[in-house]
Amino acid sequence: MNEDFLSYLWQFQLLKIPLYTTEGCELIIKKPGYKNKDAGPDFKEALIKVDGSIWAGNVEIHVKSSDWFKHSHQFDPNYKSVILHVVHSHDLIETHTSNLAIPTLELKSLYDPSLYSRYLNLKSHTLWVPCQKLIQKADPITIKDMIHSCSIDRLHRKFKSFKEQMIIANNDHEQVFFNMLAKNFGFKKNEYAFHILSKSISFKLIKKHLHDPLQLEALFFGQAGFLDDEFEESYPQSLAKEYQFLKHKHGLTPIEKSYWNFLRLRPSNFPTIRIAQLCSLLLKEKQLLRSVLEAETPKQLLAVFGSTPNEFWDTHYHFNKISSSKHKQIGTDGVILLIINTVIPFIFGLGELTSTSSLKSRAIEILESLKPEQNSILRQWKACEIRVSNALESQGLIELKKEYCDKKRCLECKIGAKLIGSS
DSSP states (O other): OOHHHHHHHHHTTOOOSSEEOTTSOEEEEEEOOEEOOSSSOSEEEEEEEETTEEEEEEEEEEEETTHHHHTTGGGOGGGTTEEEEEEEEOOSSOEEETTEEEOEEEOTTSSOHHHHHHHHHHHHOOSSSTTTTTGGGSOHHHHHHHHHHHHHHHHHHHHHHHHHHHHHTTTOHHHHHHHHHHHHTTTTTTHHHHHHHHHHSOHHHHHHTTTOHHHHHHHHHHHTTOSSSOOSSHHHHHHHHHHHHHHHHHTOOOOOGGGOOOTTOOGGGOHHHHHHHHHHHHHHOTTHHHHHHHOOSHHHHHHHTOOOOOGGGGGEEETTEEOOOOOOOOOHHHHHHHIIIIIHHHHHHHHHHHTOHHHHHHHHHHHHHSOOOOOHHHHHHHHTTOOOSSHHHHHHHHHIIIIIITTTOGGGSHHHHHHHHHO
């Protein structure tokens, strides 16, 4: 037995009635309260009736009533507002907070044992998601509701990282946006390398060289460690020469070239190409953050990210190797990923930080207007016959998989809770 299952029983009131406390007092649950995700009692703002008297306050859940003392709740002021102790097994005469005796409800004979069997069965599965074989039994409204909740949860979870970055950057919006954007230009395989690269160049320094393509590209490729070789063509030779000047002038230290990953990547995703694309974007949109924030439609936002790298890269993937000619603009799918992972968290985070609801709404509206991204998680959900129509929903499915299914938080999931209660 565990507290998750007991909380599930309490939250959805899957209990046999009438109810009586361990002291024999009649108990009527007017309102079970809402689940507390922070420190303190498990359920807040509950309303109960004990022997005709109305009690308002919080509810604490334990497997055994002795856990109250095991967890030292009697010394914690957060638990003084507890009005009911809900346990599976009552192994103490009384539960106390300060000098107050708290009513106790013992659940071990008050629920259908098949609920617990279904819960254990779901948790024990080694399928891609625990409810993979059952999910089609859940009604579409519940599934959609959970996906939407997860998409909003994902935005709030990303806000925590955004807030930390703003603190570190002393509220420098452009620096934070650049750090987020650069990291996401790594597209997973080189995410960490781009993160390290962005930390090695301040955006204030970048802005000083936005007027000169050679200087900006030299700054990026030099800091990335790609300009230490001997080159045969004039473009990389000029970059290397310019970087030596910038390196001495600004006291720069390049990152290790070994950070970069070329293995199992399509040539169009090589870090050299991604750096060239990032440079071309910064050169095209010299006020990039302003352009992003001023874009009034998703189409305008997509257009902001349309840029063409230096023509040298039309015939190269590496500095010292010529390839067949091909333009290297970042594709629409890549731009959508950058918007989803950079622009949306930034706009939503700014709205959350400044209590500006219009910014948060705008972030959600943009997600609803973008097509869903394609990745292994979404393909697996499609195999489960769960499909989405926009990026807000696809983000919700990613969150559902990572934060609920992978962690087997079935009872906290609206889909899982419904399946356990109705299977």
